[in-house]
Amino acid sequence: MNGYNILFIMTDQLRLDALGKTGGWVKTPHIDALAAEGMLFTNCITNSPVCIPARVSLATGLYPHNTGVWKNIEYDLPADSSTWMQTIRDAGYRTGLIGKTHLHRHIGDLREREHLMHTYGFDHVDEIGGPRASMWVGSHMTDEWSKAGVLDAYIQEYNDRFTTKPYVARPSVLPLSLYADVYVGTKAQAFISSYKDDKPWFCMVSFGGPHEPWDAPEPYASMYEPEQMPKPIPRPSVDSTRPIGHLDELMNENRHSPVLEEQDIAAMRANYAGNVTLIDEQIGQILQVLKEKNELDKTVIVFTADHGEMNGDYGLLYKENFLNAAVKVPLIIWTPELKSSEHAGAVYDGMVELFDIGPSMCELAGTQLAHRHFAKSLSPVLEDPRTVHREEAISEIHGEVMLQNREWKLVLNAQGTPYLLFHLTEDPNEQRNLVGEPAYGEVVQKLKDTIFARLMSSLVYKN
Numbered sequence: 001m002n003g004y005n006i007l008f009i010m011t012d013q014l015r016l017d018a019l020g021k022t023g024g025w026v027k028t029p030h031i032d033a034l035a036a037e038g039m040l041f042t043n044c045i046t047n048s049p050v051c052i053p054a055r056v057s058l059a060t061g062l063y064p065h066n067t068g069v070w071k072n073i074e075y076d077l078p079a080d081s082s083t084w085m086q087t088i089r090d091a092g093y094r095t096g097l098i099g100k101t102h103l104h105r106h107i108g109d110l111r112e113r114e115h116l117m118h119t120y121g122f123d124h125v126d127e128i129g130g131p132r133a134s135m136w137v138g139s140h141m142t143d144e145w146s147k148a149g150v151l152d153a154y155i156q157e158y159n160d161r162f163t164t165k166p167y168v169a170r171p172s173v174l175p176l177s178l179y180a181d182v183y184v185g186t187k188a189q190a191f192i193s194s195y196k197d198d199k200p201w202f203c204m205v206s207f208g209g210p211h212e213p214w215d216a217p218e219p220y221a222s223m224y225e226p227e228q229m230p231k232p233i234p235r236p237s238v239d240s241t242r243p244i245g246h247l248d249e250l251m252n253e254n255r256h257s258p259v260l261e262e263q264d265i266a267a268m269r270a271n272y273a274g275n276v277t278l279i280d281e282q283i284g285q286i287l288q289v290l291k292e293k294n295e296l297d298k299t300v301i302v303f304t305a306d307h308g309e310m311n312g313d314y315g316l317l318y319k320e321n322f323l324n325a326a327v328k329v330p331l332i333i334w335t336p337e338l339k340s341s342e343h344a345g346a347v348y349d350g351m352v353e354l355f356d357i358g359p360s361m362c363e364l365a366g367t368q369l370a371h372r373h374f375a376k377s378l379s380p381v382l383e384d385p386r387t388v389h390r391e392e393a394i395s396e397i398h399g400e401v402m403l404q405n406r407e408w409k410l411v412l413n414a415q416g417t418p419y420l421l422f423h424l425t426e427d428p429n430e431q432r433n434l435v436g437e438p439a440y441g442e443v444v445q446k447l448k449d450t451i452f453a454r455l456m457s458s459l460v461y462k463n
Contacts, residue, residue, distance in 0.1 A: 062374065084358035
């Protein structure tokens with residue numbers, strides 16, 4: 001497939017069910033259309049349910065236990081790191097990045113570290129910070145906000161949110177035309193429409209939304225009725241005799257587990273849905289540019305997210321845990337071949353890890369990763385959805401490790417002790433923790449052995 005353009009669309013904090021195709025409560029006609037003609041993966045597990053480690057793993061094909069990045073920290077991916085973006089560029093592509101990556105520290109002015117982005121594999125760079133970081137980091141986008149006289153209002157409004165009620169749902173003070181996700185969509189359209197190089201292009205379009213805070217602008221802020229949003233998954237009672245882990249810490253601290261009223265959760269979900277629809281419409285406009293340039297059938301499209309968002313499930317906000325709302329992300333791959341094949345519209349429910357996207361895009365570009373990595377190309381699945389890609393998926397955060405397959409989920413705390421076990425086929429909402437129940441001791445041991453085998457097989461790497 002060498003010679004095809006590659007459009008890689010990334011969202012931030014998008015949970016699996018927040019698409020029309022996967023949950024039915026959010027309008028995403030353009031994303032749904034890609035799934036209807038491509039392939040939708042419904043068991044894609046992030047390598048880490050928080051931004052920086054997930055994105056570092058995605059870029060490198062290495063696990064957090066390889067990179068040492070187990071949580072959000074001030075971190076720069078070393079300039080000599082091997083990435084799949086470099087491999088695609090070396091295959092003859094001109095590469096571009098528009099939006100957020102968080103592969104280096106978001107402090108100061110992002111443009112002062114553009115040289116790092118070039119070493120990671122990007123030729124054209126228009127990088128932005130996330131919603132929070134844009135209060136203090138400089139970029140071309142914040143320059144536009146400053147020129148329009150809205151940057152100070154943005155900073156003031158965010159400071160008010162985070163010092164009073166961070167989870168309040170209210171429209172952004174930014175006009176729609178300057179909202180970050182519109183900025184990213186508009187710049188992506190310009191990149192594609194003005195592209196004239198003889199080389200095929202690769203463009204990573206990385207939206208900062210629907211990451212909190214819940215500030216979708218109008219008309220999206222009032223597009224959905226709060227009372228029509230799905231009810232949150234309740235927090236089950238916790239057995240005080242079982243081992244504890246990071247999830248227990250989150251449930252006992254105010255930032256992730258504030259006292260949420262039913263109307264708070266409904267309002268957050270309605271605003272979140274509005275932001276997702278805004279992003280979907282931006283994607284629709286990008287696809288329209290491809291059609292107008294007669295390039296849609298010369299382009300491969302991949303859509304995903306770095307991790308999910310609890311949005312009130314289990315009484316929690318944000319992510320940083322291994323429950324499905326935080327750890328499962330949407331993944332869609334669309335290719336001209338797939339569109340015209342018998343597998344168009346296929347839904348693959350086998351296990352996938354987020355960083356599998358890297359070698360998949362390399363193969364779609366007609367090349368392969370040369371450096372040592374632990375990701376696995378999805379090309380065989382695109383050719384035959386009956387292919388078993390992975391038996392299980394691994395995710396890591398704060399020294400903890402999760403194994404998930406289509407039937408079971410086991411989580412080990414930082415001491416290596418099992419503290420969460422869910423039988424997903426019987427308990428998809430993860431309401432009954434089976435750790436400590438004698439009937440499941442053999443299941444726990446088998447899954448624990450698999451975790452240790454996976455960790456040992458990926459313990460040592462060389463670039």
